[in-house]
Amino acid sequence: MTRMTFQAAATMGQLQKRLDNIGNNIANSNTVGYKNRDANFSSLLSQQINTEPDPTNPIGRLTPDGLRVGSGAKLGHTNINFDQGSLQRTDRNLDVALLEDNHLFQVAVNENGEEEVRYTRAGNFYLTPVEGEQVMLVTSDGNPVLGQGGDPIVLANNMDDLNIEENGQINVTRNGVQMIEGELAVVEAVRPRLLEAAGSNLFRISEQSLESYPFDDIINGVGFADVNMESGALEASNVDIAKQQTDMIETQRAYQFNARTISMHDQMKGLINQLR
Structure with a gap:
């Protein structure tokens, strides 16, 4: 599995957790005293890709010694919103x-x-x-x-x-x-x-x-x-149904984009395999 596919697959798993959280909020919109949960994301640890030194420069490269590439996103934490309900x-x-x-x-x-x-x-x-x-x-x-x-x-x-x-x-x-x-x-x-x-x-x-x-x-x-x-x-619950629906659409779109990334990568691999 290439780095691009790995990043997309890892992010899709975390987006599913956010969808579960949104579904839980909507299901409890009529629950007495329920407090809304907000999911926050953070980047996964980056990987260091070292670059080759410049052979014409005895000191080495004057540019940064490598590139940092992320490995997708993860669900960092879930905050409970304690704002007063109606x-x-x-x-x-x-x-x-x-x-x-x-x-x-x-x-x-x-x-x-x-x-x-x-x-x-x-x-x-x-x-x-x-x-x-x-x-x-x-x-x-x-x-x-x-x-x-x-x-x-x-x-x-x-x-x-x-x-x-x-x-x-x-x-x-x-x-x-x-x-x-x-x-x-x-x-x-x-x-x-x-x-x-x-x-x-x-x-x-x-x-x-x-x-x-x-x-x-x-x-x-x-x-x-x-x-x-x-x-x-x-x-009453402090869940904002309009905001939850907006967050759900946004998360579904992000999930679809990552799924499309895996699909396009598979197609590119197929084209490479067909080259003669």
């Missing part, structure tokens, strides 16, 4: 939308027998029964939502009404009496670029990020006075 009114008691940039809810996820704290912007919560005539606040996937202190929010089941206040406090009405029986734990991603997608509309801190920065430099707790959310509303 708000959608639902008037549902357990729906809540964060109004501050980079603020996140905390969720407990049990993976391979180990519990891990993850983060989300999706505030469509539900109540699920647990032991002892109690209910627990969970996400749409059934993962416990954490409250202040890092524990799941568990409430007695005999309630008349429940509302999540704008400061994150859970106001429960029992026999006509209102009481605060819990508070959502909200954190701020100080360095949101260090978060990675963990599936199910959740984020986590990568091990590589923790090796480079202390945990407190990535995630900070948010005090009671700093919490700002809207009850009875949800944050």
Whole structure:
């Protein structure tokens, strides 16, 4: 395989990954709290092609000693766009939308027998029964939502009404009496670029990020006075469908150009083989 064919084939594989990313964004355009992913490319390592020295010059060539030829492109990294999405009114008691940039809810996820704290912007919560005539606040996937202190929010089941206040406090009405029986734990991603997608509309801190920065430099707790959310509303996805379609067409064209490069190279080889 020649260098030209290798470059085109390597780039096509990376362009396919970008198409997969665009398809994932479009598929989640209606997902509550979903954050758009942007794919960025970088050049592969260049190859050094040395040139012969000038025999008439005892010192050697006065021009550069070689040429650097790239080997295609690769998907450098995928950035998560944490811009605020639009708000959608639902008037549902357990729906809540964060109004501050980079603020996140905390969720407990049990993976391979180990519990891990993850983060989300999706505030469509539900109540699920647990032991002892109690209910627990969970996400749409059934993962416990954490409250202040890092524990799941568990409430007695005999309630008349429940509302999540704008400061994150859970106001429960029992026999006509209102009481605060819990508070959502909200954190701020100080360095949101260090978060990675963990599936199910959740984020986590990568091990590589923790090796480079202390945990407190990535995630900070948010005090009671700093919490700002809207009850009875949800944050919509921040995916721009028009931009995604434009990016998809652009990527498909680039894929076609690279495929055409391989096709033309094959035709050129065929013509050379037919020479007599």
